Amino acid sequence: MRLVLGPMEGVLDHLMRHLLTEINDYDLCVTEFVRVVDQLLPDHVFYRLCPELEQGSQTPSGVPVHIQLLGQEPHWMAENAFRVAELGARGIDLNFGCPAKMVNQSKGGAALLQHPELIYQVVKSVRDAVPSSVPVSAKIRLGWDDPEDCFAIVDAIQTAGANELTVHARTKNGGYKASEIKWEYISKIREQFDIPLIANGEIWNFADGQRCIETTGVDNLMVCRGAFNIPNLGNMVKYNHGAMLWPDVVDLLLHYSTFEIKGDKGLYYPNRVKQWFSYLRQAYPEAAALFRDIRTFNKAAPIVEHIERYRDNLQKAS
Structure with a gap:
């Protein structure tokens, strides 16, 4: 294929x-x-x-x-x-x-x-x-x-x-x-x-x-x-791999935040990651709750910080 x-x-x-x-x-x-x-x-x-x-x-x-x-x-x-x-x-x-x-x-x-x-x-x-x-x-x-x-x-x-x-x-x-x-x-x-x-x-x-x-x-x-x-x-x-697990998706969201962006990274990342959440919510129920938590943030730093805390809590709970 x-x-x-x-x-x-x-x-x-x-x-x-x-x-x-x-x-x-x-x-x-x-x-x-x-x-x-x-x-x-x-x-x-x-x-x-x-x-x-x-x-x-x-x-x-x-x-x-x-x-x-x-x-x-x-x-x-x-x-x-x-x-x-x-x-x-x-x-x-x-x-x-x-x-x-x-x-x-x-x-x-x-x-x-x-x-x-x-x-x-x-x-x-x-x-x-x-x-x-x-x-x-x-x-x-x-x-x-x-x-x-x-x-x-x-x-x-x-x-x-x-x-x-x-x-x-x-x-x-x-x-x-x-x-x-x-x-x-x-x-x-x-x-x-x-x-x-x-x-x-x-x-x-x-x-x-x-x-x-x-x-x-x-x-x-x-x-x-x-x-x-x-x-x-x-x-x-x-x-025929299985779907990526939600904790790995969270890691991927954080990895995405490290990419070098020309121009205003603070504006780019919030817009793109929120857009991505609109797709992720269709496959991962957890994405909807996480999106509600970060949707009012307009800069990259608070979004990344919140997702990092979310990831840490996931790891503690597992």
Whole structure:
């Protein structure tokens, strides 16, 4: 099995990639998207979203990182992809799946699923602009509202020369509802096309991963949201490990506080750790109580001090 840690806008930044690839055997990471409109972006934009460019486009533990671009203008997507490749990106991923309303209103992300010809133009422009040694991949949903649209979309992407395709097995209108997952469409895509596939959507544990592989015939998987619910989800899916125990999650929260952050660390850590708690609460009942204790703190130091006391009390009680 090949396992990819997928992108999550505003959540899965380089520090979280660092943390999660330290404790899981991921094969690849994809960054949050870089929004491309009508210009060549300055280098600092790419370095900000992907500081790993300065260390061989990989995390400190050696996991390759591909940069994701989102946009609908073929020329400017190609210009920015070429620049990213010059900066040393190990791969470039194109986002045609983001369901966010603000992104879709500006004709980005999943909005392009309604226009396979434009998807073709974007992918081909990028593929033609980037050296053949740099893989170009795409990420899609099954369509805007009709999963049958996926075949025209995949045909456009394959014909344009993409090296790989991640399929989130829901339509845009399907949102993130578990009932809307349609893994069987990935199987149909695999049967009709030659492009290598990565299956994505509703993979929360080892059993889900195995069912997805069995249903789709694809053993390349991507996890996203679940990686925040249970920090060692990667190794759960890949190796059938048990879920990380709550005391170990607490230690991980403290380890996260030690990461070097450019700018205002005092502001960054409280915002990120509170955001992370919103995911942890879904898997660890204890997280809800701890979050209530720290949610009013706006600086890193009191949050870290409180979690340290909490950890010490846990150890005394065990």
